[in-house]
Amino acid sequence: MKYLLVLLVLGFALWSLLARLRRGRGDDSGRSDGPGKGAATPATPVAMVECAHCGLHLPAADAVAEGPRLYCGDAHRRLGPAPPPL
Numbered sequence: 702m703k704y705l706l707v708l709l710v711l712g713f714a715l716w717s718l719l720a721r722l723r724r725g726r727g728d729d730s731g732r733s734d735g736p737g738k739g740a741a742t743p744a745t746p747v748a749m750v751e752c753a754h755c756g757l758h759l760p761a762a763d764a765v766a767e768g769p770r771l772y773c774g775d776a777h778r779r780l781g782p783a784p785p786p787l
């Protein structure tokens with residue numbers, strides 16, 4: 702039982718070390734390419750739309766349309782536009 706805890710701690714230490722090494726390598730390659738040219742940033746900006754029910758902003762490609770209104774999902778499309786605030 703004692704060895705299980707030791708193994709768990711060693712596993713976590715190894716995992717965090719590997720994660721840090723991988724992240725460090727990614728940062729270095731991004732810096733050598735220059736600022737604003739990281740692999741994580743999308744090449745083209747994504748158009749964002751607002752859900753007519755909850756007001757959530759989401760990519761236009763993920764939105765569900767019903768007539769002129771856009772929703773974040775099928776559930777909110779079925780619920781319809783949000784009622785006006787009191």
Ligand SMILES: [Zn+2]
Binds near residue numbers: 752755773
């Ligand atoms: Zn919504």
